[in-house]
Amino acid sequence: QVALVQPPRGISTNRAAMARYNRHERDLLQARDDWEAFLSADNVDSGDDDASPKQLTGYFPAWENAKYLELLNKYGEPKNANPEALRAFSQEFCYRKKASITSHPSYFNKGAYDAWRAANGGKWVGFTWTAPNGL
Numbered sequence: 001q002v003a004l005v006q007p008p009r010g011i012s013t014n015r016a017a018m019a020r021y022n023r024h025e026r027d028l029l030q031a032r033d034d035w036e037a038f039l040s041a042d043n044v045d046s047g048d049d050d051a052s053p054k055q056l057t058g059y060f061p062a063w064e065n066a067k068y069l070e071l072l073n074k075y076g077e078p079k080n081a082n083p084e085a086l087r088a089f090s091q092e093f094c095y096r097k098k099a100s101i102t103s104h105p106s107y108f109n110k111g112a113y114d115a116w117r118a119a120n121g122g123k124w125v126g127f128t129w130t131a132p133n134g135l
Contacts, residue, residue, distance in 0.1 A: 004066035009036060025061050031095035039094065057100040060107065067092060068104060077105050 011017050012033040018026050034053035060068060071078075071092060075085035078101055089101050 004063055006063050006067060009033065021061075024058055025063075028056060028058075028061070028064070028095065031056050035095040053095065055095060055097045055100075057097050060104060064093070065107070069108060072105060072108060078102050 007017075007021070007029055010033055012026075012030045018029065021029060031053060038051075038053050068089075071085070071088055075088050076082050078086045078089035080086065086102070090098065093101050
């Protein structure tokens with residue numbers, strides 16, 4: 001399996017490169033670049049929350065899913081009970097709302113979840129995703 005190439009940082013300034021992506025992906029790439037610029041500037045600790053770029057939601061395109069799965073396998077599920085993972089995902093996907101980040105593991109374990117539900121009388125809650133490394 002070939003690793004999916006991530007769109008380069010700063011791509012939002014290249015109109016021709018951005019044209020290869022659909023509207024949602026262009027919005028994500030623009031937000032990613034805006035957040036990178038915001039976080040590298042001196043205004044991070046200014047206390048002016050109105051100055052921070054918008055955080056997005058919506059589906060994760062293939063290039064985001066590839067990065068998400070990489071982090072999921074390395075750190076485990078991003079949740080409050082796993083602060084190291086939550087921190088890593090929040091840094092990588094700083095342009096996404098926290099709820100968008102923390103709810104996404106379900107995309108990767110739908111088959112396992114369906115099997116778990118079948119084995120547990122159709123229960124909807126209680127399933128926990130576990131990375132291959134046990135995190």
